[in-house]
Amino acid sequence: MTDPVLSVENLSLRYRVPGGSLQVLRDVSLSVQPGEVLGIAGESGCGKSTLAAAMIDLTGANAERTAGTIRLSGRDILSLGQADRRRMRGRDVAMVFQDPMTAFSPVLTMGSQLVDFQCNLDGVSRREKSDRARAMLARVGLSDPDLAMTRFPHELSGGMRQRAAIAAALLMRPAVLIADEPTTALDVTMEAQIIHLLRELQADYGCAIVIVTHHLGVIAELCDRVAVMYAGQVVEEAPVDALYHDPRHPYTRALLACDPARIEEHTGRLPAIGGRLPDLTAPPPGCAFAPRCPLASDRCRTLPPPRVTIGPGRAALCHEVAP
Amino acid sequence: MLRYAVKRIALAVVILITVMLAMYAMVFLVPGDPASLALGPRATPELKALLRERMGLDEPVLWQVWHFFRSAATGDLGYDVWSKRPVLDQILEFFPNTLILGVAALGWALTLGIALGATAVVWRDTVADRLLGILSVGLISVPAFVVAIYAILIFAVWLRWLPAIGAGNPGDPLSQLRALVLPAFALGVGWVGYLARxxxxxxxxxxxxxxxxxxxxxxxxxxxxxxxxxxxxxIIPTIALMAVGLGSILSSAVFVETVFGRPGIGTLITGAVQKRNYPVVMGTVLFMTAFYLFIVTAADLLIARLDPRVRDVLRR
Incomplete structure (x- = not known):
């Protein structure tokens, strides 16, 4: 296997909140190979968006890393100075955000923002940057890029804005593109188009993509590999087909059982996972999923689950999974 | 955008007319007959009647109001009871002084206020941010005339760096500029803190x-x-506030002009009120209201230009 372009090693991160701290990421390890599409799935509050933000060093001011490293093209980004971290953004790693409605400044034209966003591109004039932006807008499927450049964000539709956000992220040909719920704010037709576009662009530019979503269909469409997160931990990691056909972690199974697209019988009610997420200010000593898990035994409640390697590129964080 | 502009201007005209009517009502409600006050306690009834006639006070109220509106619309604000000079001439003579003072005060307050506010954000939640917060609240709390008196004491009386009173010599820009420093400082101080916050x-x-x-x-x-x-x-809400701010600055200019003995609208209006010189009072208030409405309307139109979202809502 080649060297990963992005790797997260034993990362733990917490948010300082009034009255304590939330342990949002607990000992997370993941790696992304060049050109690979990795999906990160999980329910709201599992830490997937925080992980995505950490990959581009954009966690909020109240976030604190307690352990671990993040390596981008081999460099430990968290040990770099502010200026070096800033220089990396957009060039080595770029991000597409969830809500295209608010992702752009409302008072600057799309063109001037797309030019600004190339600030880490050296030795290129504003004029050339503008040409690059226009070409990229055309590439992501905006029918009139010249017009779009002069428009303000609110004058474009949601789908167009998300395309523009993807164009912005690809402007500097980053090695890794991180997309945080890129289709959640869009309707289903738009979602399909954006997924199709991402797949096409990935084939063209060969960049690695990390896509964070709670939509399992998006992952099945787009990804090579999946990491399932629960309560700040990666509980299962597997190639996408293997995960869908043979989920091993009880949480993954429960999650897949809840996917409306996979339900064959018409029952009139949607399945759900009983119980709720554990309190992350004081995570349980054993398995975080134990209180909701049908297979949980006593050791699940008291001992932290081991990381069990199931097969090539497959692992699960569980007491009950046999290798 | 054009429709919006027309609507805003029409609204300004309605407000202006309302203010004029309120002013007129006030003149009749405030005790003290202008003619007796002007002529003193020993004036004969005939003299008083003559003056009342000359001031137009013997005519029916509605007629007076109509007359006032008609002349005001043509730019004629009547004549000073004492000097017989046209009111508009006096206003135009004094207004530039007040406007320069207001703009200078607002200008430095805006520059420093925005700079301090942005600095506080760049250094947010540090000691510097907290100190700036205390400083701002302190500046807001001190009234302009107190600052004015201390400024005169320190810079004019003790240090003798700047003149204490007046607006400088006509035709000598340097002396005018030197005379502007202390009043503009006193008038702007409170706004620095306010704008920074x-x-x-x-x-x-x-x-x-x-x-x-x-x-x-x-x-x-x-x-x-x-x-x-x-x-x-x-910056967009700040601009909206600044329009209101200029109005408020022009009212506090009355105090500052009095303290600094600086000719301006403030001194003109206080003098006229003391002498029941109604044409001057009314003319000045009308002029200042019109000016204020002009600024507020202009600010609204400027915001519409600066914020494309507002502009688009208006275009529909």
Whole structure:
């Protein structure tokens, strides 16, 4: 296997909140190979968006890393100075955000923002940057890029804005593109188009993509590999087909059982996972999923689950999974 | 946009007429007959009647109001009871002094206030931010005339750096500028603190928005993120406030002009009120109201230009 372009090693991160701290990421390890599409799935509050933000060093001011490293093209980004971290953004790693409605400044034209966003591109004039932006807008499927450049964000539709956000992220040909719920704010037709576009662009530019979503269909469409997160931990990691056909972690199974697209019988009610997420200010000593898990035994409640390697590129964080 | 402009201007005219009517009502409600007051206790009834006639006070009230509106519309604000000079001439003579004072005060307050507010955001939650907060609240709390008196004491009486009174010699820009420094300082001080707080709050709110995170995600330098992406949005409510601020600054100019013995609208109006010189009072208030409405309307139109979202709502 080649060297990963992005790797997260034993990362733990917490948010300082009034009255304590939330342990949002607990000992997370993941790696992304060049050109690979990795999906990160999980329910709201599992830490997937925080992980995505950490990959581009954009966690909020109240976030604190307690352990671990993040390596981008081999460099430990968290040990770099502010200026070096800033220089990396957009060039080595770029991000597409969830809500295209608010992702752009409302008072600057799309063109001037797309030019600004190339600030880490050296030795290129504003004029050339503008040409690059226009070409990229055309590439992501905006029918009139010249017009779009002069428009303000609110004058474009949601789908167009998300395309523009993807164009912005690809402007500097980053090695890794991180997309945080890129289709959640869009309707289903738009979602399909954006997924199709991402797949096409990935084939063209060969960049690695990390896509964070709670939509399992998006992952099945787009990804090579999946990491399932629960309560700040990666509980299962597997190639996408293997995960869908043979989920091993009880949480993954429960999650897949809840996917409306996979339900064959018409029952009139949607399945759900009983119980709720554990309190992350004081995570349980054993398995975080134990209180909701049908297979949980006593050791699940008291001992932290081991990381069990199931097969090539497959692992699960569980007491009950046999290798 | 054009329809919006027309609507705003029409509204300004309605407000202006309302203010004029209120002013007129006030003249009749305030005790003290202008003619007896003007002529003193020993004036004969005949003399009083003559003056009342000359001031137009013997005519029916509605007729007076109509007459006033008609002349005001043509720019004729009547004549000073004492000097017989046209009121408009006096206003035009004194107004530039007040306007220069107001603009100078607002100008330095705006520059420093925005700078301090942006600084507080760049250094948010540090000691510097907290000190700026205390300083701002302190500046807001001190009334302009107190600052004025201390400014005269320190810079004019003790240090003798700047003149204490007057507006400088006509035709000598340097002396006029020197005479402007202390009054503009006194008038603007409170606004520095106020603007710093406003810009800080407004900017902090904007800095939490998603588009700021986007700008950071592309590695834009923090200074550029704050100034271009943050301040550009945060400045919009500040402009709206500044229009109101200029009105308030022109009213406090009355105090400052009195303290500094500086000729201006403030001294003109206080003098006229004391002598029941109604044409001057009414003319001045009318003029200032019109000016204020002009500024507020212009600010609204400017905001519509600066914020494309507002502009688009208006276009529909």
């Amino acid at each position: 406003l810009v800080r709050a407004s900017l902090l709110e904007v800095m939490g928005e998603n588009h700021i995170r986007t700008a950071r995600a592309f590695g834009l330098p923090e200074s550029r993120v704050v100034l271009r992406y943050g301040l550009r949005v945060a």
